[in-house]
Amino acid sequence: MTLDIRAATPDDAADVLALVTALAVYENEADKVKMTVAGARAALEAGHLNALLGFVDGKAQAMALYFFNFSSWTGKRGLFLEDLFVAPDLRKQGVGLELLTRLARMAVAQGCGRMEWNVLDWNNSAKGFYEMLGARHAVGWEIWRLEGDALARLGSGA
Template structure:
């Protein structure tokens, strides 16, 4: 049986481990620089993000990490799903679907106008899964990012 619960401080190591598994899956095994202390601060001190844990028969098998954004067009907050991950042995169990449905419920309960996320263009299994859940691609939109040295340069702090 799949159960979804809100993450607790005791889950920080689990979440970071799953983040690292996700990074390997997404072909970026060395990209994770987050630490348990950083995740703890974000989730339980500054509350800039929230996380859910999916359990199959009482065993953690996945997580979702999300935060609020805001749409000036809808005049409402939205939920942005940063990460959704289910362990390989639990894929097909319904854990991913349960996490998305739970998040959709949170979005409705919080009067959000949108629930959105990004997916790598080569990740066909995920894209197919999201389409089956009713998601649609924002074909005319691309993600833009400034980080590291470029971020410092843009801020005039290089």
């Protein structure tokens, strides 16, 4: 297997969407994907969406979708991994490790104080993989989300 990893460009919008959709299917949330190829292209062009793509035999088989944030506690940028996906037939072959290693290098080069991501509570294989890397669960922190009608209401001042 020859793995080629590179940064996604706007021309990769369809591949990004296909991999996001494959991840959503794996997570039993396929109906939640609202992104379109045009939307992915626009986000890639604007720099709102950053991704590393992994290609095997010219086909996109893996991705790490990320963005930079800022920690008021560390006073530094952080790298947030939004999505990590590796095609099922390529898992346990070092593809995910290579994507995370490249992101970690990027984070170090950018002076980031940390790299963070979310893990579904049922995904024990992912948790084990991340623990093997030295990552730890941020105990005591919960994800809270404002979306849909609630976001629109608050955003409209209602």
